[in-house]
Amino acid sequence: MKSRDLRLIYDRSAPGHEGYRLPDLDVPEQPLDRILPKEALRAEPPLLPEVSEPEVVRHYIRLSTLNHHVDKDTYPLGSCTMKYNPKLNEDLCRLPGLAGIHPMAPEELAQGLLGLLHRFTGELAEIVGMDTVSLHPAAGAQGELLGIRLIRQYHDHRRNKKKTVIIPDSAHGTNPATARMVGYETVEVRSKEDGRLDLGALREVVNEETAGLMVTNPSTLGLFESEIAEASELLHSVDGLVYMDGANLNAMLGLTRPGDMGADMVHINLHKTFSTPHGGGGPGAGPLGIKAKLEPFLPVPVIVERDGRYLLDSDRPHSIGRLHPYVGNVGVILRAFAYIRSLGGDGLARISRGAILNANYLMKKIEEDYPVAKPGWCMHEFVSTLSWMRKQGVKNIDVAKRLLDHGVHAPTVSFPLIVPDCFMIEPTESESPTSLDRYAEILREIAREVREDPETVKSAPHRTPVRRLDEAGAARKLRVRWRPKPDGERGSND
Numbered sequence: 001m002k003s004r005d006l007r008l009i010y011d012r013s014a015p016g017h018e019g020y021r022l023p024d025l026d027v028p029e030q031p032l033d034r035i036l037p038k039e040a041l042r043a044e045p046p047l048l049p050e051v052s053e054p055e056v057v058r059h060y061i062r063l064s065t066l067n068h069h070v071d072k073d074t075y076p077l078g079s080c081t082m083k084y085n086p087k088l089n090e091d092l093c094r095l096p097g098l099a100g101i102h103p104m105a106p107e108e109l110a111q112g113l114l115g116l117l118h119r120f121t122g123e124l125a126e127i128v129g130m131d132t133v134s135l136h137p138a139a140g141a142q143g144e145l146l147g148i149r150l151i152r153q154y155h156d157h158r159r160n161k162k163k164t165v166i167i168p169d170s171a172h173g174t175n176p177a178t179a180r181m182v183g184y185e186t187v188e189v190r191s192k193e194d195g196r197l198d199l200g201a202l203r204e205v206v207n208e209e210t211a212g213l214m215v216t217n218p219s220t221l222g223l224f225e226s227e228i229a230e231a232s233e234l235l236h237s238v239d240g241l242v243y244m245d246g247a248n249l250n251a252m253l254g255l256t257r258p259g260d261m262g263a264d265m266v267h268i269n270l271h272k273t274f275s276t277p278h279g280g281g282g283p284g285a286g287p288l289g290i291k292a293k294l295e296p297f298l299p300v301p302v303i304v305e306r307d308g309r310y311l312l313d314s315d316r317p318h319s320i321g322r323l324h325p326y327v328g329n330v331g332v333i334l335r336a337f338a339y340i341r342s343l344g345g346d347g348l349a350r351i352s353r354g355a356i357l358n359a360n361y362l363m364k365k366i367e368e369d370y371p372v373a374k375p376g377w378c379m380h381e382f383v384s385t386l387s388w389m390r391k392q393g394v395k396n397i398d399v400a401k402r403l404l405d406h407g408v409h410a411p412t413v414s415f416p417l418i419v420p421d422c423f424m425i426e427p428t429e430s431e432s433p434t435s436l437d438r439y440a441e442i443l444r445e446i447a448r449e450v451r452e453d454p455e456t457v458k459s460a461p462h463r464t465p466v467r468r469l470d471e472a473g474a475a476r477k478l479r480v481r482w483r484p485k486p487d488g489e490r491g492s493n494d
Protein backbone atom coordinates (compact mmCIF):
# COMPACT_ATOMS: atom_id res chain seq x y z
CA MET A 1 0.00 0.00 0.00
CA LYS A 2 1.35 3.44 -0.90
CA SER A 3 1.89 5.93 1.93
CA ARG A 4 -0.72 8.25 0.35
CA ASP A 5 -3.35 5.50 0.79
CA LEU A 6 -2.42 5.14 4.46
CA ARG A 7 -2.75 8.86 5.01
CA LEU A 8 -6.25 8.77 3.56
CA ILE A 9 -7.36 6.14 6.05
CA TYR A 10 -6.36 8.29 9.00
CA ASP A 11 -6.93 11.79 7.70
CA ARG A 12 -10.53 12.15 6.60
CA SER A 13 -10.01 15.76 5.56
CA ALA A 14 -7.18 14.87 3.16
CA PRO A 15 -7.87 15.78 -0.48
CA GLY A 16 -9.21 12.90 -2.47
CA HIS A 17 -10.74 11.25 0.56
CA GLU A 18 -14.30 11.56 -0.73
CA GLY A 19 -15.56 8.22 -1.97
CA TYR A 20 -12.42 6.47 -0.78
CA ARG A 21 -12.79 2.77 0.01
CA LEU A 22 -10.55 0.74 2.27
CA PRO A 23 -8.50 -1.64 0.08
CA ASP A 24 -9.76 -5.24 0.03
CA LEU A 25 -7.69 -7.53 2.20
CA ASP A 26 -6.28 -10.44 0.30
CA VAL A 27 -7.17 -13.08 2.91
CA PRO A 28 -9.26 -16.10 1.80
CA GLU A 29 -12.29 -16.78 3.97
CA GLN A 30 -12.05 -19.98 6.03
CA PRO A 31 -14.60 -21.78 8.22
CA LEU A 32 -13.69 -21.31 11.91
CA ASP A 33 -13.23 -25.04 12.58
CA ARG A 34 -10.42 -25.08 10.04
CA ILE A 35 -8.53 -22.26 11.76
CA LEU A 36 -9.12 -23.01 15.47
CA PRO A 37 -8.23 -26.26 17.25
CA LYS A 38 -11.22 -28.39 18.23
CA GLU A 39 -10.76 -27.91 21.97
CA ALA A 40 -11.01 -24.13 21.53
CA LEU A 41 -14.46 -24.35 19.88
CA ARG A 42 -17.69 -24.21 21.86
CA ALA A 43 -19.90 -27.27 21.74
CA GLU A 44 -23.00 -25.25 22.79
CA PRO A 45 -24.01 -21.60 22.65
CA PRO A 46 -22.83 -19.64 25.74
CA LEU A 47 -25.26 -19.13 28.63
CA LEU A 48 -26.04 -15.46 28.14
CA PRO A 49 -29.01 -13.62 29.66
CA GLU A 50 -31.62 -12.97 26.96
CA VAL A 51 -33.00 -9.51 27.50
CA SER A 52 -34.69 -6.79 25.48
CA GLU A 53 -33.28 -3.31 24.91
CA PRO A 54 -35.46 -1.63 27.60
CA GLU A 55 -34.28 -4.23 30.09
CA VAL A 56 -30.65 -3.56 29.24
CA VAL A 57 -31.18 0.22 29.56
CA ARG A 58 -32.95 -0.20 32.89
CA HIS A 59 -30.20 -2.49 34.13
CA TYR A 60 -27.48 0.08 33.46
CA ILE A 61 -29.53 3.02 34.77
CA ARG A 62 -30.18 1.04 37.97
CA LEU A 63 -26.48 0.22 38.32
CA SER A 64 -25.58 3.88 37.79
CA THR A 65 -27.77 4.90 40.72
CA LEU A 66 -26.54 2.28 43.19
CA ASN A 67 -23.26 4.05 43.78
CA HIS A 68 -22.63 7.70 44.48
CA HIS A 69 -21.06 9.93 41.81
CA VAL A 70 -20.64 13.57 41.01
CA ASP A 71 -23.44 13.55 38.39
CA LYS A 72 -25.85 12.40 41.12
CA ASP A 73 -25.21 14.80 44.00
CA THR A 74 -22.71 16.73 46.13
CA TYR A 75 -19.30 15.06 46.49
CA PRO A 76 -17.00 17.29 48.61
CA LEU A 77 -14.17 14.76 49.05
CA GLY A 78 -11.29 16.89 50.34
CA SER A 79 -8.06 16.95 48.29
CA CYS A 80 -9.73 14.85 45.56
CA THR A 81 -11.50 17.79 43.83
CA MET A 82 -14.55 15.84 42.67
CA LYS A 83 -15.81 18.59 40.42
CA TYR A 84 -18.40 18.26 37.67
CA ASN A 85 -17.01 16.77 34.43
CA PRO A 86 -18.54 18.80 31.55
CA LYS A 87 -20.00 16.63 28.78
CA LEU A 88 -18.26 18.86 26.24
CA ASN A 89 -15.01 17.13 27.24
CA GLU A 90 -16.54 13.82 26.15
CA ASP A 91 -17.57 15.22 22.75
CA LEU A 92 -14.03 16.37 21.98
CA CYS A 93 -12.21 13.22 23.01
CA ARG A 94 -14.61 11.08 20.96
CA LEU A 95 -14.02 12.92 17.66
CA PRO A 96 -13.17 10.11 15.20
CA GLY A 97 -9.95 11.81 14.07
CA LEU A 98 -8.66 11.67 17.64
CA ALA A 99 -10.30 8.57 19.10
CA GLY A 100 -9.48 6.43 16.03
CA ILE A 101 -5.72 6.92 16.06
CA HIS A 102 -3.80 3.80 16.95
CA PRO A 103 -1.30 4.40 19.79
CA MET A 104 1.47 2.99 17.62
CA ALA A 105 0.56 4.99 14.50
CA PRO A 106 3.69 6.44 12.90
CA GLU A 107 4.33 10.14 13.47
CA GLU A 108 3.32 11.14 9.94
CA LEU A 109 -0.15 9.67 10.49
CA ALA A 110 -0.70 11.35 13.85
CA GLN A 111 0.40 14.94 13.17
CA GLY A 112 -2.93 16.41 14.34
CA LEU A 113 -2.86 14.59 17.68
CA LEU A 114 0.85 15.19 18.28
CA GLY A 115 0.40 18.89 17.48
CA LEU A 116 -2.49 19.10 19.93
CA LEU A 117 -0.49 17.36 22.68
CA HIS A 118 2.48 19.63 22.00
CA ARG A 119 0.28 22.70 22.30
CA PHE A 120 -1.34 21.35 25.48
CA THR A 121 2.13 20.85 26.98
CA GLY A 122 2.86 24.55 26.42
CA GLU A 123 -0.48 25.65 27.88
CA LEU A 124 -0.06 23.54 31.02
CA ALA A 125 3.51 24.84 31.46
CA GLU A 126 2.18 28.41 31.25
CA ILE A 127 -0.57 27.70 33.81
CA VAL A 128 1.90 26.35 36.40
CA GLY A 129 4.85 28.63 35.53
CA MET A 130 7.21 25.88 34.37
CA ASP A 131 9.37 25.57 31.25
CA THR A 132 7.84 22.36 29.97
CA VAL A 133 5.60 19.45 30.96
CA SER A 134 5.82 15.67 30.61
CA LEU A 135 2.41 14.19 29.86
CA HIS A 136 3.52 10.64 30.67
CA PRO A 137 2.36 10.06 34.30
CA ALA A 138 -0.98 8.26 34.50
CA ALA A 139 -1.86 9.52 38.02
CA GLY A 140 -0.80 12.10 40.58
CA ALA A 141 1.17 9.44 42.44
CA GLN A 142 2.97 8.52 39.21
CA GLY A 143 3.75 12.22 38.68
CA GLU A 144 5.41 12.09 42.10
CA LEU A 145 7.34 8.99 41.07
CA LEU A 146 8.55 10.71 37.92
CA GLY A 147 9.45 13.87 39.88
CA ILE A 148 11.53 12.08 42.50
CA ARG A 149 13.22 9.97 39.82
CA LEU A 150 14.16 13.21 38.03
CA ILE A 151 15.58 14.53 41.31
CA ARG A 152 17.66 11.39 41.65
CA GLN A 153 18.86 11.61 38.02
CA TYR A 154 19.72 15.31 38.46
CA HIS A 155 21.86 14.62 41.54
CA ASP A 156 23.50 11.49 40.09
CA HIS A 157 24.37 13.45 36.96
CA ARG A 158 26.04 16.16 39.06
CA ARG A 159 27.68 13.53 41.31
CA ASN A 160 25.89 15.04 44.33
CA LYS A 161 25.84 12.77 47.38
CA LYS A 162 22.24 13.14 48.52
CA LYS A 163 20.29 10.94 50.88
CA THR A 164 17.10 12.56 52.15
CA VAL A 165 13.80 14.04 51.05
CA ILE A 166 12.05 16.38 53.49
CA ILE A 167 8.26 16.17 53.79
CA PRO A 168 5.90 18.20 56.05
CA ASP A 169 3.78 16.23 58.53
CA SER A 170 0.54 17.34 56.82
CA ALA A 171 1.45 15.57 53.53
CA HIS A 172 -0.57 12.98 51.63
CA GLY A 173 0.72 9.43 52.18
CA THR A 174 1.91 9.05 48.59
CA ASN A 175 4.67 11.68 49.19
CA PRO A 176 6.78 9.68 51.68
CA ALA A 177 5.89 6.41 49.91
CA THR A 178 7.25 7.78 46.62
CA ALA A 179 10.47 9.13 48.12
CA ARG A 180 11.11 5.73 49.73
CA MET A 181 10.38 3.88 46.49
CA VAL A 182 13.09 5.87 44.74
CA GLY A 183 15.54 5.00 47.52
CA TYR A 184 15.61 8.16 49.64
CA GLU A 185 15.27 8.39 53.40
CA THR A 186 12.41 10.66 54.43
CA VAL A 187 12.66 13.38 57.06
CA GLU A 188 9.39 14.68 58.48
CA VAL A 189 9.19 18.37 59.30
CA ARG A 190 6.55 19.54 61.76
CA SER A 191 4.02 22.22 60.91
CA LYS A 192 3.56 25.41 62.93
CA GLU A 193 0.67 25.85 65.34
CA ASP A 194 -1.32 27.55 62.55
CA GLY A 195 -0.81 24.46 60.29
CA ARG A 196 1.70 26.07 57.90
CA LEU A 197 5.24 24.97 57.06
CA ASP A 198 7.62 25.87 59.92
CA LEU A 199 10.60 27.62 58.30
CA GLY A 200 12.62 27.39 61.54
CA ALA A 201 12.05 23.62 61.75
CA LEU A 202 12.90 23.31 58.04
CA ARG A 203 16.23 25.14 58.58
CA GLU A 204 17.10 22.58 61.28
CA VAL A 205 16.79 19.63 58.89
CA VAL A 206 18.08 21.03 55.58
CA ASN A 207 21.74 20.12 54.97
CA GLU A 208 24.15 19.02 52.24
CA GLU A 209 22.52 15.57 52.14
CA THR A 210 19.10 17.00 51.30
CA ALA A 211 17.98 15.92 47.82
CA GLY A 212 14.70 17.78 47.87
CA LEU A 213 11.55 18.98 49.60
CA MET A 214 8.08 17.64 48.74
CA VAL A 215 5.53 20.26 49.66
CA THR A 216 1.81 20.54 48.91
CA ASN A 217 0.54 24.04 48.22
CA PRO A 218 -2.16 24.91 49.15
CA SER A 219 -1.59 22.28 51.83
CA THR A 220 -3.92 19.42 52.67
CA LEU A 221 -5.19 21.67 55.49
CA GLY A 222 -6.47 24.04 52.78
CA LEU A 223 -3.87 26.68 53.73
CA PHE A 224 -1.63 28.68 51.45
CA GLU A 225 2.05 28.22 52.34
CA SER A 226 2.95 31.89 52.62
CA GLU A 227 6.68 31.24 53.18
CA ILE A 228 7.09 28.94 50.19
CA ALA A 229 9.50 31.28 48.35
CA GLU A 230 11.85 31.37 51.39
CA ALA A 231 11.61 27.57 51.71
CA SER A 232 12.56 27.19 48.02
CA GLU A 233 15.55 29.50 48.44
CA LEU A 234 16.72 27.49 51.43
CA LEU A 235 16.56 24.25 49.43
CA HIS A 236 18.37 25.76 46.46
CA SER A 237 21.18 26.96 48.76
CA VAL A 238 22.21 23.29 49.21
CA ASP A 239 21.42 22.36 45.57
CA GLY A 240 18.23 20.64 46.73
CA LEU A 241 15.13 20.67 44.52
CA VAL A 242 11.57 21.63 45.39
CA TYR A 243 8.82 19.20 44.37
CA MET A 244 5.38 20.75 44.63
CA ASP A 245 2.45 18.37 44.98
CA GLY A 246 -0.12 20.13 42.83
CA ALA A 247 -3.16 18.07 43.86
CA ASN A 248 -4.72 21.30 45.13
CA LEU A 249 -4.03 23.42 42.06
CA ASN A 250 -7.76 24.14 41.79
CA ALA A 251 -7.25 27.01 44.24
CA MET A 252 -4.49 28.71 42.23
CA LEU A 253 -5.48 28.78 38.53
CA GLY A 254 -4.84 32.21 37.08
CA LEU A 255 -4.08 33.61 40.54
CA THR A 256 -0.54 32.40 41.21
CA ARG A 257 1.86 29.74 39.88
CA PRO A 258 4.08 27.09 41.52
CA GLY A 259 6.96 28.06 39.20
CA ASP A 260 6.86 31.63 40.51
CA MET A 261 7.20 30.36 44.09
CA GLY A 262 10.54 28.70 43.37
CA ALA A 263 9.24 25.15 42.81
CA ASP A 264 11.36 23.13 40.36
CA MET A 265 8.53 20.80 39.46
CA VAL A 266 4.83 20.24 40.11
CA HIS A 267 2.45 17.46 39.22
CA ILE A 268 -0.99 18.34 37.94
CA ASN A 269 -3.85 15.93 38.59
CA LEU A 270 -5.88 16.40 35.40
CA HIS A 271 -8.63 14.29 36.97
CA LYS A 272 -8.94 16.84 39.76
CA THR A 273 -8.26 20.37 38.57
CA PHE A 274 -9.15 19.87 34.92
CA SER A 275 -12.42 17.98 35.32
CA THR A 276 -11.59 14.59 33.85
CA PRO A 277 -13.18 11.44 35.32
CA HIS A 278 -11.49 9.86 38.34
CA GLY A 279 -12.68 6.35 37.46
CA GLY A 280 -12.23 3.59 40.00
CA GLY A 281 -8.52 4.03 40.72
CA GLY A 282 -8.11 5.32 37.16
CA PRO A 283 -7.97 6.28 34.39
CA GLY A 284 -6.14 9.40 35.44
CA ALA A 285 -3.32 11.63 34.37
CA GLY A 286 -0.73 13.43 36.48
CA PRO A 287 1.48 15.41 34.06
CA LEU A 288 4.63 16.84 35.57
CA GLY A 289 5.71 20.45 34.99
CA ILE A 290 9.46 21.05 35.29
CA LYS A 291 12.06 23.79 35.08
CA ALA A 292 14.54 23.69 32.15
CA LYS A 293 17.41 22.25 34.20
CA LEU A 294 15.51 18.95 34.47
CA GLU A 295 14.61 18.71 30.78
CA PRO A 296 17.50 16.40 29.71
CA PHE A 297 16.22 13.73 32.12
CA LEU A 298 12.57 13.58 30.94
CA PRO A 299 11.10 10.18 30.04
CA VAL A 300 11.04 9.26 26.35
CA PRO A 301 9.56 9.82 23.89
CA VAL A 302 9.28 13.62 24.08
CA ILE A 303 7.09 15.35 21.50
CA VAL A 304 9.19 17.97 19.71
CA GLU A 305 8.45 20.32 16.82
CA ARG A 306 10.95 20.55 13.96
CA ASP A 307 10.27 22.55 10.79
CA GLY A 308 6.54 22.51 11.42
CA ARG A 309 6.41 18.70 11.95
CA TYR A 310 5.86 16.96 15.27
CA LEU A 311 8.22 14.13 16.15
CA LEU A 312 8.57 11.59 18.95
CA ASP A 313 12.12 12.13 20.15
CA SER A 314 13.68 9.17 21.97
CA ASP A 315 17.30 10.09 21.33
CA ARG A 316 17.96 11.61 24.77
CA PRO A 317 21.04 10.11 26.40
CA HIS A 318 20.33 11.40 29.93
CA SER A 319 16.65 10.39 29.99
CA ILE A 320 15.37 8.22 32.85
CA GLY A 321 13.86 5.95 30.13
CA ARG A 322 10.23 5.05 29.62
CA LEU A 323 7.40 5.65 32.10
CA HIS A 324 4.33 5.10 29.90
CA PRO A 325 3.89 2.90 26.81
CA TYR A 326 2.85 5.91 24.71
CA VAL A 327 3.11 9.64 25.55
CA GLY A 328 0.47 9.63 28.29
CA ASN A 329 -3.15 8.78 28.94
CA VAL A 330 -4.38 10.50 25.78
CA GLY A 331 -8.16 10.14 26.32
CA VAL A 332 -7.85 11.94 29.64
CA ILE A 333 -5.49 14.59 28.27
CA LEU A 334 -7.97 15.43 25.48
CA ARG A 335 -10.76 15.96 28.00
CA ALA A 336 -8.60 18.34 30.02
CA PHE A 337 -7.64 20.16 26.81
CA ALA A 338 -11.35 20.69 26.04
CA TYR A 339 -11.93 22.04 29.55
CA ILE A 340 -9.06 24.54 29.39
CA ARG A 341 -9.94 25.68 25.85
CA SER A 342 -13.60 26.17 26.73
CA LEU A 343 -12.76 28.34 29.76
CA GLY A 344 -9.75 30.37 28.64
CA GLY A 345 -7.44 32.21 31.05
CA ASP A 346 -10.13 34.37 32.70
CA GLY A 347 -12.44 31.40 33.00
CA LEU A 348 -9.77 29.38 34.82
CA ALA A 349 -9.22 32.20 37.33
CA ARG A 350 -13.01 32.32 37.91
CA ILE A 351 -12.89 28.57 38.67
CA SER A 352 -10.34 29.05 41.44
CA ARG A 353 -12.10 32.11 42.89
CA GLY A 354 -15.36 30.13 42.93
CA ALA A 355 -13.70 27.15 44.63
CA ILE A 356 -12.21 29.38 47.35
CA LEU A 357 -15.47 31.27 47.88
CA ASN A 358 -17.52 28.08 48.15
CA ALA A 359 -15.14 26.52 50.67
CA ASN A 360 -15.17 29.60 52.92
CA TYR A 361 -18.97 29.94 52.63
CA LEU A 362 -19.54 26.35 53.73
CA MET A 363 -16.91 26.59 56.48
CA LYS A 364 -18.66 29.59 58.03
CA LYS A 365 -22.08 27.90 57.80
CA ILE A 366 -21.06 24.81 59.76
CA GLU A 367 -18.11 25.82 61.98
CA GLU A 368 -20.18 25.84 65.15
CA ASP A 369 -20.88 22.09 64.87
CA TYR A 370 -17.77 21.24 62.83
CA PRO A 371 -14.97 23.30 64.42
CA VAL A 372 -12.13 24.06 62.02
CA ALA A 373 -8.75 22.59 63.07
CA LYS A 374 -6.76 25.63 61.91
CA PRO A 375 -9.11 28.61 62.05
CA GLY A 376 -8.82 31.47 59.55
CA TRP A 377 -9.72 31.89 55.87
CA CYS A 378 -9.13 28.78 53.80
CA MET A 379 -8.31 28.10 50.15
CA HIS A 380 -10.14 25.34 48.24
CA GLU A 381 -10.92 23.22 51.34
CA PHE A 382 -10.94 23.22 55.14
CA VAL A 383 -10.40 20.55 57.76
CA SER A 384 -12.75 20.24 60.73
CA THR A 385 -12.05 18.13 63.79
CA LEU A 386 -14.85 15.99 65.20
CA SER A 387 -13.28 15.32 68.60
CA TRP A 388 -16.40 16.46 70.51
CA MET A 389 -18.40 13.75 68.73
CA ARG A 390 -15.96 11.07 69.86
CA LYS A 391 -17.03 11.84 73.44
CA GLN A 392 -20.51 10.68 72.33
CA GLY A 393 -18.93 7.50 70.92
CA VAL A 394 -19.29 8.74 67.31
CA LYS A 395 -16.32 8.64 64.90
CA ASN A 396 -15.73 10.70 61.74
CA ILE A 397 -16.38 7.59 59.61
CA ASP A 398 -19.84 7.24 61.25
CA VAL A 399 -20.76 10.78 60.18
CA ALA A 400 -19.40 9.98 56.71
CA LYS A 401 -21.71 6.94 56.47
CA ARG A 402 -24.71 8.88 57.79
CA LEU A 403 -24.25 11.46 55.03
CA LEU A 404 -24.87 8.68 52.48
CA ASP A 405 -28.35 8.22 53.96
CA HIS A 406 -29.09 11.77 52.82
CA GLY A 407 -27.94 11.03 49.26
CA VAL A 408 -24.75 13.11 49.43
CA HIS A 409 -21.11 12.03 49.67
CA ALA A 410 -18.83 12.40 52.67
CA PRO A 411 -15.70 14.51 53.03
CA THR A 412 -12.24 12.87 53.35
CA VAL A 413 -11.74 11.29 56.77
CA SER A 414 -8.40 9.49 56.38
CA PHE A 415 -5.92 12.39 56.40
CA PRO A 416 -4.24 14.81 57.25
CA LEU A 417 -2.93 12.67 60.08
CA ILE A 418 -2.05 15.69 62.24
CA VAL A 419 -5.74 16.51 62.77
CA PRO A 420 -7.52 14.15 65.18
CA ASP A 421 -10.90 12.93 63.86
CA CYS A 422 -10.37 14.96 60.69
CA PHE A 423 -13.12 15.91 58.28
CA MET A 424 -11.67 17.47 55.11
CA ILE A 425 -14.29 19.29 53.04
CA GLU A 426 -13.71 20.52 49.47
CA PRO A 427 -16.99 21.61 47.90
CA THR A 428 -15.40 22.83 44.59
CA GLU A 429 -16.80 25.58 42.40
CA SER A 430 -19.36 23.19 40.88
CA GLU A 431 -21.80 23.55 43.79
CA SER A 432 -24.46 26.26 43.79
CA PRO A 433 -25.32 28.27 46.95
CA THR A 434 -28.53 26.21 47.18
CA SER A 435 -26.62 22.95 47.16
CA LEU A 436 -24.12 24.27 49.76
CA ASP A 437 -26.99 25.40 52.01
CA ARG A 438 -28.56 21.96 51.73
CA TYR A 439 -25.28 20.19 52.53
CA ALA A 440 -24.78 22.48 55.56
CA GLU A 441 -28.33 21.72 56.74
CA ILE A 442 -27.72 17.95 56.46
CA LEU A 443 -24.46 18.29 58.44
CA ARG A 444 -26.20 20.30 61.17
CA GLU A 445 -28.99 17.73 61.30
CA ILE A 446 -26.40 14.94 61.81
CA ALA A 447 -24.67 16.98 64.55
CA ARG A 448 -28.09 17.25 66.31
CA GLU A 449 -28.44 13.47 65.99
CA VAL A 450 -24.99 12.92 67.50
CA ARG A 451 -26.13 14.88 70.59
CA GLU A 452 -29.60 13.34 70.89
CA ASP A 453 -29.48 9.91 69.22
CA PRO A 454 -25.85 8.85 68.60
CA GLU A 455 -26.83 5.18 67.95
CA THR A 456 -28.51 6.15 64.65
CA VAL A 457 -25.29 7.74 63.43
CA LYS A 458 -23.10 4.90 64.70
CA SER A 459 -25.14 2.28 62.85
CA ALA A 460 -25.42 4.24 59.55
CA PRO A 461 -25.92 3.90 56.64
CA HIS A 462 -29.55 2.78 56.84
CA ARG A 463 -30.88 3.67 53.39
CA THR A 464 -28.15 2.57 50.97
CA PRO A 465 -28.32 -0.61 48.82
CA VAL A 466 -25.60 -2.15 51.01
CA ARG A 467 -24.51 -1.33 54.58
CA ARG A 468 -20.89 -1.09 55.75
CA LEU A 469 -18.51 -3.02 53.54
CA ASP A 470 -15.08 -4.52 53.94
CA GLU A 471 -13.66 -1.96 51.51
CA ALA A 472 -10.02 -3.04 51.78
CA GLY A 473 -11.04 -6.69 51.29
CA ALA A 474 -13.21 -5.80 48.28
CA ALA A 475 -10.36 -3.85 46.66
CA ARG A 476 -7.84 -6.64 47.20
CA LYS A 477 -10.07 -9.54 46.16
CA LEU A 478 -11.88 -8.01 43.22
CA ARG A 479 -14.58 -10.25 41.78
CA VAL A 480 -16.78 -8.75 39.09
CA ARG A 481 -18.00 -11.85 37.23
CA TRP A 482 -21.72 -12.06 36.41
CA ARG A 483 -23.21 -15.18 37.93
CA PRO A 484 -26.73 -16.49 37.25
CA LYS A 485 -28.53 -17.57 40.41
CA PRO A 486 -29.21 -21.34 40.57
CA ASP A 487 -33.00 -20.85 40.80
CA GLY A 488 -32.97 -18.96 37.51
CA GLU A 489 -33.72 -15.59 39.08
CA ARG A 490 -31.88 -12.39 38.23
CA GLY A 491 -28.09 -12.78 38.43
CA SER A 492 -25.69 -10.70 40.44
CA ASN A 493 -22.18 -9.38 40.36
CA ASP A 494 -20.00 -11.17 42.89
Ligand SMILES: Cc1ncc(COP(=O)(O)O)c(C=O)c1O
Nearest residue numbers: 079139140141172174245247269
Ligand atom coordinates in the same frame (compact mmCIF):
# COMPACT_ATOMS: atom_id res chain seq x y z
C1 LIG B 1 -2.33 15.86 48.15
C2 LIG B 1 -2.34 14.65 47.23
N1 LIG B 1 -1.21 14.26 46.64
C3 LIG B 1 -1.17 13.20 45.81
C4 LIG B 1 -2.30 12.46 45.54
C5 LIG B 1 -2.20 11.28 44.61
O1 LIG B 1 -2.88 11.52 43.42
P1 LIG B 1 -3.55 10.35 42.54
O2 LIG B 1 -4.74 9.88 43.30
O3 LIG B 1 -3.89 11.00 41.25
O4 LIG B 1 -2.51 9.29 42.39
C6 LIG B 1 -3.51 12.82 46.15
C7 LIG B 1 -4.73 12.02 45.92
O5 LIG B 1 -5.74 12.13 46.53
C8 LIG B 1 -3.54 13.96 47.01
O6 LIG B 1 -4.67 14.34 47.59
